[in-house]
Amino acid sequence: MLSxxxxxxxxxxxxxxxxxxxxxxxxxxxxxxSTARRDLLILHGQGKLNKVxxxxxxxGINHTIYKADMESLKEKYLMHMVEKRKxxxxxxSLIQSEDFIYIDAGSTTEQLAEFISKPEVVxxxxxxxxxxxxxxxxxxxYILPGKVKSSTESVVGSQAQEHLQDCHFTLGFFGTNGITxxxxxxTPDIEEAAVKQRALKQCKQSFILSDNSKFGLSSHFTFSxxxxxxxxxxxxxxxxxxxxxxxxxxxxxx
Amino acid sequence: MLSxxxxxxxxxxxxxxxxxxxxxxxxxxxxxxSTARRDLLILHGQGKLNKVxxxxxxxGINHTIYKADMESLKEKYLMHMVEKRKxxxxxxSLIQSEDFIYIDAGSTTEQLAEFISKPEVVxxxxxxxxxxxxxxxxxxxYILPGKVKSSTESVVGSQAQEHLQDCHFTLGFFGTNGITxxxxxxTPDIEEAAVKQRALKQCKQSFILSDNSKFGLSSHFTFSxxxxxxxxxxxxxxxxxxxxxxxxxxxxxx
DNA sequence: AATATAATGATTGAAAATGATTGATTTTGG
DNA sequence: CCAAAATCAATCATTTTCAATCATTATATT
Numbered sequence: 001m002l003s004x005x006x007x008x009x010x011x012x013x014x015x016x017x018x019x020x021x022x023x024x025x026x027x028x029x030x031x032x033x034s035t036a037r038r039d040l041l042i043l044h045g046q047g048k049l050n051k052v053x054x055x056x057x058x059x060g061i062n063h064t065i066y067k068a069d070m071e072s073l074k075e076k077y078l079m080h081m082v083e084k085r086k087x088x089x090x091x092x093s094l095i096q097s098e099d100f101i102y103i104d105a106g107s108t109t110e111q112l113a114e115f116i117s118k119p120e121v122v123x124x125x126x127x128x129x130x131x132x133x134x135x136x137x138x139x140x141x142y143i144l145p146g147k148v149k150s151s152t153e154s155v156v157g158s159q160a161q162e163h164l165q166d167c168h169f170t171l172g173f174f175g176t177n178g179i180t181x182x183x184x185x186x187t188p189d190i191e192e193a194a195v196k197q198r199a200l201k202q203c204k205q206s207f208i209l210s211d212n213s214k215f216g217l218s219s220h221f222t223f224s225x226x227x228x229x230x231x232x233x234x235x236x237x238x239x240x241x242x243x244x245x246x247x248x249x250x251x252x253x254x
Numbered sequence: 255m256l257s258x259x260x261x262x263x264x265x266x267x268x269x270x271x272x273x274x275x276x277x278x279x280x281x282x283x284x285x286x287x288s289t290a291r292r293d294l295l296i297l298h299g300q301g302k303l304n305k306v307x308x309x310x311x312x313x314g315i316n317h318t319i320y321k322a323d324m325e326s327l328k329e330k331y332l333m334h335m336v337e338k339r340k341x342x343x344x345x346x347s348l349i350q351s352e353d354f355i356y357i358d359a360g361s362t363t364e365q366l367a368e369f370i371s372k373p374e375v376v377x378x379x380x381x382x383x384x385x386x387x388x389x390x391x392x393x394x395x396y397i398l399p400g401k402v403k404s405s406t407e408s409v410v411g412s413q414a415q416e417h418l419q420d421c422h423f424t425l426g427f428f429g430t431n432g433i434t435x436x437x438x439x440x441t442p443d444i445e446e447a448a449v450k451q452r453a454l455k456q457c458k459q460s461f462i463l464s465d466n467s468k469f470g471l472s473s474h475f476t477f478s479x480x481x482x483x484x485x486x487x488x489x490x491x492x493x494x495x496x497x498x499x500x501x502x503x504x505x506x507x508x
Numbered sequence: 509a510a511t512a513t514a515a516t517g518a519t520t521g522a523a524a525a526t527g528a529t530t531g532a533t534t535t536t537g538g
Numbered sequence: 539c540c541a542a543a544a545t546c547a548a549t550c551a552t553t554t555t556c557a558a559t560c561a562t563t564a565t566a567t568t
Contacts, residue, residue, distance in 0.1 A: 054256045135403065292525085
């Protein structure tokens with residue numbers, strides 16, 4: 001990974017999360033302590049963030065809202081960030097100007113906001129943070145109706161599902177918690193699974209965006225079989241064997 | 255967690271709750287007594303809170319925070335913050351456990367999130383930042399469907415209006431850009447006016463929350479006559495004359 | 509391929525933050 | 539008022555973080 005690109009990622013993380021610790025950077029970006037420190041020094045030298053003892057904070061106001069287990073959530077959010085952004089970048093390149101896109105809530109799909117290059121596309125989502133980012137960037141962003149879950153800041157419930165029935169997306173991007181041959185794509189929350197399932201049915205073409213930590217895992221509720229979607233993932237180790245998955249669907253490995 | 259970040263959290267807790275004990279900090283933030291004490295010392299040294307025996311209390315209406323932010327960030331948003339919070343606090347006190355509430359997008363109404371004391375209420379809104387805050391705080395928060403405007407981060411459009419027709423709110427809180435006797439409550443954006451108008455119709459009882467800079471101003475589109483709502487405002491200068499408004503509706507001056 | 513240049517990773521002693529301890533001080537409850 | 543309990547400030551030992559240095563690896567150039 002290019003150092004400049006890595007520094008951009010760090011800056012995005014800081015501005016997104018409000019702050020980041022050296023340790024988080026080490027574990028999530030798989031870089032050494034020295035590199036993490038150097039990157040913060042460089043970014044600080046460019047006046048792009050505040051360097052504080054233990055890490056760095058964003059220049060803007062503190063938009064972080066405290067949650068008891070925020071630390072663990074943040075780790076989860078940051079984990080595999082490099083792969084997630086690579087995946088999102090590729091996914092965004094598939095978008096055409098005339099598309100009507102559904103983007104599912106999730107940390108990988110959320111990265112899409114930064115890579116969509118067609119300002120004319122119409123985008124619907126159930127993710128509060130994503131719709132916020134998209135709107136700020138000036139896209140035609142639409143939010144589904146319904147109850148907002150605190151854990152994922154996504155919209156779920158019957159209102160969302162009903163609303164989806166009237167939508168006909170040309171393209172859909174979904175996150176998942178697990179991918180197996182037998183159980184397809186699955187997620188631990190039944191309400192989110194229901195929304196995913198419904199949304200996916202409304203898409204002419206759909207993609208699962210997943211870092212390769214999800215392969216071989218299955219969660220409580222299946223929302224799609226592998227036959228119904230294509231998969232976009234990023235290889236971290238060269239030796240992972242995707243061939244069994246390739247037998248049932250298209251797998252794009254970046 | 256970074257020390258600076260932790261201190262920000264403590265400050266938020268103090269300002270939100272009015273006070274905090276050392277013991278609460280120890281158990282809630284999982285820090286040692288020494289650290290808790292040190293943090294309070296530091297924050298006290300920065301003049302951000304009052305240190306008292308057993309913990310700390312907030313400085314009146316946390317004036318310093320807003321002043322500090324004022325220099326760096328959007329001045330307009332923070333301009334009447336003290337009044338807005340006063341207004342929001344009073345408005346929140348009107349809420350009953352069994353209410354179904356609509357909260358309009360806006361800087362004053364957004365403050366409501368911090369003052370609602372009934373966790374059972376059901377809240378619907380067209381504001382993205384508000385629904386986010388509410389969900390994180392654990393309320394039953396619902397978002398309207400539709401296009402998200404970048405300037406206000408609020409939902410507008412026909413989908414929102416249609417969805418509103420099925421909702422029957424017991425209580426509604428609205429912001430406005432202008433209040434005059436002849437033109438009622440008005441706002442510069444036609445789409446937002448349409449959503450406000452529709453939402454207001456669905457409320458059994460509704461309140462306009464407005465700092466007193468809006469009185470006497472009128473904007474392009476009226477969304478409500480004064481007769482249909484009550485007004486909650488806060489007096490900054492004692493000499494403003496609300497009597498003409500009191501002739502047509504109830505005005506709560508804080 | 510050989511060399512130069514840049515980027516990275518590991519090591520180190522210094523500095524900072526943290527947590528535990530102690531004895532003084534304040535509060536609480538009879 | 540007194541005594542027990544809680545809180546406090548100060549100190550010290552431990553852990554974590556820091557910046558600087560040096561060795562190694564990757565990248566570019568000739």
